[in-house]
Amino acid sequence: MSNALGDFLRARRTDTRLELSERAGGRRRTTGLRREEVATAAGISVDYYTRLEQGRETHPSDAVLEALARTLRLDADAREYLHRLRGPHPSPTRxxxxxxxxxxxxxxxxxxxxxxxxxxxxxxxxxxxxxxxxxxxxxxxxxxxxxxxxxxxxxxxxxxxxxxxxxxxxxxxxxxxxxxxxxxxxxxxxxxxxxxxxxxxxxxxxxxxxxxxxxxxxxxxxxxxxxxxxxxxxxxxxxxxxxxxxxxxxxxxxxxxxxxx
Incomplete structure (x- = not known):
């Protein structure tokens, strides 16, 4: 079963450009942000965010999507893409x-x-x-x-x-x-x-x-x-x-x- 929303979130949080100033503790094995860091920054529970990535939750609210977009530093195009992944509406003009x-x-x-x-x-x-x-x-x-x-x-x-x-x-x-x-x-x-x-x-x-x-x-x-x-x-x-x-x-x-x- 397709999990486009989860795949997108996972790919974007592992972007090396998201390696923030939280590096003070030294080098780490993961690139980008951990699930826990994304959830905390977005103001949602780690369990809820994990369910989003795993495709067990597919209808997050606008507020959650906006919080994730800010945390993942999405530009306008990527932000719109994120919102459309939640509820795609195939165009009749395809x-x-x-x-x-x-x-x-x-x-x-x-x-x-x-x-x-x-x-x-x-x-x-x-x-x-x-x-x-x-x-x-x-x-x-x-x-x-x-x-x-x-x-x-x-x-x-x-x-x-x-x-x-x-x-x-x-x-x-x-x-x-x-x-x-x-x-x-x-x-x-x-x-x-x-x-x-x-x-x-x-x-x-x-x-x-x-x-x-x-x-x-x-x-x-x-x-x-x-x-x-x-x-x-x-x-x-x-x-x-x-x-x-x-x-x-x-x-x-x-x-x-x-x-x-």
Missing amino acids: AGMRASAEARALTARMEVLVEAVRPNPAYVLDRLSTVIAANPEGLALHEGLADLPPAQRNTCRSLLLDPRARQTFVEWEELARGAVAHLRAANVDDLEDPELVALVGELRAQSPQFETWWSGHLVQRRRGAITHVRSADGTVLARRYEVLHLPEDGVRMTLWLPAAP
């Missing part, structure tokens, strides 16, 4: 639940958008980071993506498994880590979805870094940032990408722009 006609209409709308912003690279991704629409410049950013069948054009897979991505994106680790964190955040409402499970299984088997990041329960929604892209001739250019989330459609559009001078 790609797997769409009627084919509705999916085609969405793709057509997104294709108009990405075409309108040319020559700036742009692409639209679903909750699994699979491309549903892209202009040629957008596909070209991820070398080899255009050569794949549309159903296999997945930017998370490309970043983690295609060695060319490490050459293209100077800050590759930051981008790849963010892609993994977004994959978890975007699928919080159904972490047992077969399509997600299949993708995660594939990436875990082929990428040790994905395994590390996914097991660490990293959570972060994609947002705009400045990064550096290396072209085929070796030229490195600063580029700014902006991410437009369309929650009602369950997709997001990434638009790449020249970095401000």
